[in-house]
Amino acid sequence: MLEIKNLHVKLEDEDKVILKGMNLTVETGKVHAIMGPNGSGKSTMSYVLSGRDGYEVTDGSAKLGDTELLDLEPEERAAAGLFLAFQYPVEIPGVGNMTFLRTALNAQRKARGEEELSAGEFLKLVRAKAKTLKIDADMLKRPVNVGFSGGEKKRNEILQMAMLEPKMCILDETDSGLDVDAMRLVADGVNALRSPDRSFLVITHYQRLLDHIKPDVVHIMADGRILQTGGPELALEVEKNGYAEILAAHGLTEAK
Amino acid sequence: MAASEALSARLAAQPAGPGFDAGRQAAADRLAAMGLPGRRDEYWRWTDPTPFNAETATPAAPGEAEAPLFAEVDSLKVVFVDGVFDAEASDDLAMGGVEISRLAASEPAWATGLYGALEAAGQNPVKRPFAALNTAQASDGLLIRVTAQAEKAINLVYVHKSEVSDPVLHHLIKMEEGAELTILETGPAGARFNKAMEVDVAKGARFHHIRVQGAEQDRRAVTHIFARVAAEALFKSFTLTVNGQLTRNEAYIDMVGDDAVAHIAGAALGDGKDGKFHHDDTVFVTHGALRGESRQVFKKVLKNGALGTFQGKIWVKPGAQKTDGYQISQSLLLDEDSQFLAKPELEIYADDVKCSHGSTTGAIDDTALFYLRSRGVPEEEAKGLLVLSFLADAIDEIEDEALKEEIVARLEDWLARHRS
Numbered sequence: 001m002l003e004i005k006n007l008h009v010k011l012e013d014e015d016k017v018i019l020k021g022m023n024l025t026v027e028t029g030k031v032h033a034i035m036g037p038n039g040s041g042k043s044t045m046s047y048v049l050s051g052r053d054g055y056e057v058t059d060g061s062a063k064l065g066d067t068e069l070l071d072l073e074p075e076e077r078a079a080a081g082l083f084l085a086f087q088y089p090v091e092i093p094g095v096g097n098m099t100f101l102r103t104a105l106n107a108q109r110k111a112r113g114e115e116e117l118s119a120g121e122f123l124k125l126v127r128a129k130a131k132t133l134k135i136d137a138d139m140l141k142r143p144v145n146v147g148f149s150g151g152e153k154k155r156n157e158i159l160q161m162a163m164l165e166p167k168m169c170i171l172d173e174t175d176s177g178l179d180v181d182a183m184r185l186v187a188d189g190v191n192a193l194r195s196p197d198r199s200f201l202v203i204t205h206y207q208r209l210l211d212h213i214k215p216d217v218v219h220i221m222a223d224g225r226i227l228q229t230g231g232p233e234l235a236l237e238v239e240k241n242g243y244a245e246i247l248a249a250h251g252l253t254e255a256k
Numbered sequence: 257m258a259a260s261e262a263l264s265a266r267l268a269a270q271p272a273g274p275g276f277d278a279g280r281q282a283a284a285d286r287l288a289a290m291g292l293p294g295r296r297d298e299y300w301r302w303t304d305p306t307p308f309n310a311e312t313a314t315p316a317a318p319g320e321a322e323a324p325l326f327a328e329v330d331s332l333k334v335v336f337v338d339g340v341f342d343a344e345a346s347d348d349l350a351m352g353g354v355e356i357s358r359l360a361a362s363e364p365a366w367a368t369g370l371y372g373a374l375e376a377a378g379q380n381p382v383k384r385p386f387a388a389l390n391t392a393q394a395s396d397g398l399l400i401r402v403t404a405q406a407e408k409a410i411n412l413v414y415v416h417k418s419e420v421s422d423p424v425l426h427h428l429i430k431m432e433e434g435a436e437l438t439i440l441e442t443g444p445a446g447a448r449f450n451k452a453m454e455v456d457v458a459k460g461a462r463f464h465h466i467r468v469q470g471a472e473q474d475r476r477a478v479t480h481i482f483a484r485v486a487a488e489a490l491f492k493s494f495t496l497t498v499n500g501q502l503t504r505n506e507a508y509i510d511m512v513g514d515d516a517v518a519h520i521a522g523a524a525l526g527d528g529k530d531g532k533f534h535h536d537d538t539v540f541v542t543h544g545a546l547r548g549e550s551r552q553v554f555k556k557v558l559k560n561g562a563l564g565t566f567q568g569k570i571w572v573k574p575g576a577q578k579t580d581g582y583q584i585s586q587s588l589l590l591d592e593d594s595q596f597l598a599k600p601e602l603e604i605y606a607d608d609v610k611c612s613h614g615s616t617t618g619a620i621d622d623t624a625l626f627y628l629r630s631r632g633v634p635e636e637e638a639k640g641l642l643v644l645s646f647l648a649d650a651i652d653e654i655e656d657e658a659l660k661e662e663i664v665a666r667l668e669d670w671l672a673r674h675r676s
């Protein structure tokens with residue numbers, strides 16, 4: 001599904017190199033988790049995959065199925081089936097959450113040559129999905145993420161994901177800022193979307209989320225690349241011992 | 257040419273309409289005393305008055321006819337073609353709760369002393385020569401007296417056909433106690449349009465005004481609103497301007513009764529690619545009574561060298577305690593060639609008031625743009641959404657949902673046609 005090869009990325013305006021030869025393959029239908037110290041480049045990787053400005057890819061590739069993502073505009077990547085749940089969801093004053101969702105959904109459908117949803121069909125769909133995520137009518141009416149609590153913003157990301165039904169979902173610290181119940185809601189939302197045709201890449205710092213969303217594969221990322229890959233037990237090991245050993249094995253210190 | 261000769265020449269080129277001799281003469285005297293504005297006039301420092309001072313209008317090609325707005329709204333339609341009343345295209349000037357006649361055809365007793373009175377009151381502390389000129393010279397307009405809830409809206413349609421038309425229209429509206437009326441205005445009106453609207457809102461009356469200045473490139477317009485708002489009365493005005501090489505919209509709102517409410521808002525969109533765009537909002541709100549609430553909300557979206565200006569003032573007189581005055585002027589510059597100039601002012605002579613004003617200039621928020629695109633919304637469409645979101649506060653000043661939708665549709669249409 002997703003295949004990142006030897007990805008090198010630097011900041012456009014600075015000489016700072018962030019991704020230093022990243023390799024990662026997520027198979028169709030699988031859930032992969034990425035853990036790693038702060039600043040290791042996890043969010044940068046998700047932004048580069050979704051096409052945010054400000055980064056320069058100096059080497060490597062990132063493919064979604066047969067499509068080279070790095071050649072596409074952000075909206076084309078979305079239409080191709082990529083979705084990023086943001087670590088920091090963006091507030092858009094003046095644009096209603098409903099309008100936003102409907103515009104996005106219909107834009108993607110149009111790009112894929114599918115028929116746009118009517119107002120009625122859309123409303124029915126969004127209400128049903130919002131209900132399972134305990135997002136009330138008021139949150140749907142309000143401007144996108146404006147005045148939402150941290151947890152509400154994260155649930156709103158999952159609502160978008162549920163509406164857009166992407167093939168490849170990247171979740172960047174969707175668990176941060178969630179209370180125990182909200183975490184369960186989000187995890188249930190994700191699990192409901194799990195399917196043999198859909199893959200997930202879950203970025204997290206905590207095992208807690210992985211108790212709910214059971215990953216098939218766990219990667220440890222540091223200093224702009226994947227250092228180690230293993231099964232679910234790798235996350236438990238990190239939870240217990242931290243990153244020191246893994247980093248040291250690769251000649252990195254924790255301070256990095 | 258001496259200033260007085262220039263003025264005489266200006267007036268001679270455009271003879272005054274009939275009736276209202278006293279009101280016209282007083283205005284002519286006011287105008288003679290103040291003279292036409294010059295470039296060094298403080299109130300005209302960002303907008304060149306020369307095209308309005310000129311004896312005749314600079315020719316302006318009429319734009320393509322626009323799809324009519326407010327067609328679905330139940331309204332009494334009144335059409336002026338290049339400032340000339342079009343009886344054929346207009347509805348009968350009659351409806352429940354309202355007396356309507358034409359300035360050029362009648363002089364009802366209620367109007368005689370009121371004509372020009374609010375304009376005269378609005379000449380302090382700053383001079384508005386083109387308003388005095390309008391009162392003195394206006395060829396036509398409507399005289400509207402509203403005694404109850406008007407049966408429907410009055411829909412003024414201004415058609416521009418002649419390249420050299422130079423209409424001067426003056427509307428006088430008297431809202432009696434508890435009356436309610438909505439006035440709609442659309443269209444470019446002429447090559448050079450001078451319009452004044454005096455609105456006297458009596459106790460508890462409610463007046464709504466929604467205006468769309470024609471999306472025509474070459475037209476020029478100088479317009480004035482003078483409103484006097486009595487106790488517990490409501491005055492609300494919204495203007496949408498798209499295109500037009502020169503527009504100066506002045507408003508003078510005098511809140512004379514306790515618990516009065518006055519909101520005035522504007523959304524202007526200009527694309528210099530179509531030709532010059534210069535839009536000037538000049539607003540003056542006076543609080544002279546207790547617990548008045550005023551809001552000024554002005555937003556401008558500018559690209560390709562378009563220029564927007566805003567001069568706005570909240571003036572709180574001594575004794576106007578518990579005034580709640582708010583003013584915001586903002587621009588969204590879609591490129592680096594465009595410019596927004598603003599002079600927000602507060603002048604407060606009462607100690608127990610709540611007044612705030614702010615002015616900002618900004619660009620499209622890149623983070624928001626990326627967020628939208630990452631959800632599959634194409635770049636131009638995403639920008640359009642962000643522009644609409646920028647304008648939302650101004651558009652929200654339109655109370656009627658159906659009218660609001662028409663305005664939004666018109667905006668969307670403009671945005672679709674002006675993608676970079």
Ligand SMILES: Nc1ncnc2c1ncn2[C@@H]1O[C@H](COP(=O)(O)OP(=O)(O)OP(=O)(O)O)[C@@H](O)[C@H]1O
Pocket residue numbers: 011016018036037038039040041042043044045054087
């Ligand atoms: N636009 C930028 N300007 C300057 N530095 C940046 C920028 N973007 C990323 N960085 C730097 O790149 C490194 C990687 O950042 P990134 O946000 O990708 O880390 P992360 O792994 O997501 O961290 P966290 O776990 O804290 O979310 C950090 O050192 C960060 O400061």
Ligand SMILES: [Mg+2]
Pocket residue numbers: 042043044087172173
């Ligand atoms: Mg991060």
